Amino acid sequence: MSTAERGKGSRSGLRRTLMTSELLDTATKLFAEKGYEATSLLDIANALNISRPALYHYVSKKEDLLAMLVEQVTNGFAEVLAQLKARDDLTPSEKIADVVALIVRQRAEHSDQFRILDRSEPILPEPLAGEHLAAKRKILREFTALVEAGIEAGEFRRVDARTAALSLLGMCNWVAWWFRPGGDVDSLVATVTGLATGMLAAGENAGRGRQDARTIAEIRGLLDRLEG
């Protein structure tokens, strides 16, 4: 304990939300470097520069960190998606753009969180494994529903909505593997969001149809004048 107690941080000085995020980032970084099994709560306390008792305020065992990861990466996000679906002030395209921006930012800013959770799936204990799977299914269901709503509204091309949702998720999740820390997250988010909406947009042919209709109406007008 004496090693742990040399930590300088005081529990009262830490805000819980920030701490959760910092704790998860620190823990997943250690898991990524040393492996989940080889990392102890003491290692995490040391890396955070707090005492082990202070860490125990947030996690009583290592498994709690996996539960926090599921909450942060899948469960929490499934909730956000469900709330977004209910908003009437946003078009389907805007909703897709918001969702993509949220995921891309999370994967870019906390890439170890997603990577460690992804790699930890085989060792997730129950009931956590079940919750994680249920949340992943909910995310796919909500995402697919968003794509379907966009098709229904005529904003998106008629594509297989489930395949489109999984393609979008793949594009977003992959960011956790390629984006380098310190890169320009805002540019990244803007680019991928643009690609995502472009991927689905009713696009050129629909554009041609509308444009043709307008041009034809104008020519009819001119012909009417010639006849008149």
Add this chain to the structure above:
Amino acid sequence: MSTAERGKGSRSGLRRTLMTSELLDTATKLFAEKGYEATSLLDIANALNISRPALYHYVSKKEDLLAMLVEQVTNGFAEVLAQLKARDDLTPSEKIADVVALIVRQRAEHSDQFRILDRSEPILPEPLAGEHLAAKRKILREFTALVEAGIEAGEFRRVDARTAALSLLGMCNWVAWWFRPGGDVDSLVATVTGLATGMLAAGENAGRGRQDARTIAEIRGLLDRLEG
């Protein structure tokens, strides 16, 4: 050896190419189930229903399978991309569609190959690890160049080409994790290819521009006839 020798297959009856593909699929399936370390060449020979000496015709040690995987999944594909770049008979959109179709089909039909190689990256020995990394970089470079060529040609929107290439790769690679064996690969390939080209397409406005130009040319032709 006696267990291995009960295999019914004869070496002469196996065509090398098909065998390589079947061998890799069988080996990666076992790696996925039991783990790479826990799988022996004997296990693989048994699963293929051939003798261990027959298997030794193709692989002399387990590491050879990792080399075959790198050849199949990354090295070989980097070659294909380089060849495709040189073809003058295809537009950038057609090239992107071809590349996406190739990757998606490989990820769907041999998902364990990609997944095992991806998960084996930390244990790849040198010089294999270096070759694999070089091939991955070449793939990204060629893919990025294809996107740039499309932007240059006015077919694609002006996006960050590297981010677009990585987004496309993410979308394609993710298939290895979600596509279920026995699913409709042709439909999958068609849908994802459409999403990929849509993602980049110069889109509605450029489409309007081209369409307008054609319509205007037609109207000019009609006016010329009226005047004539």
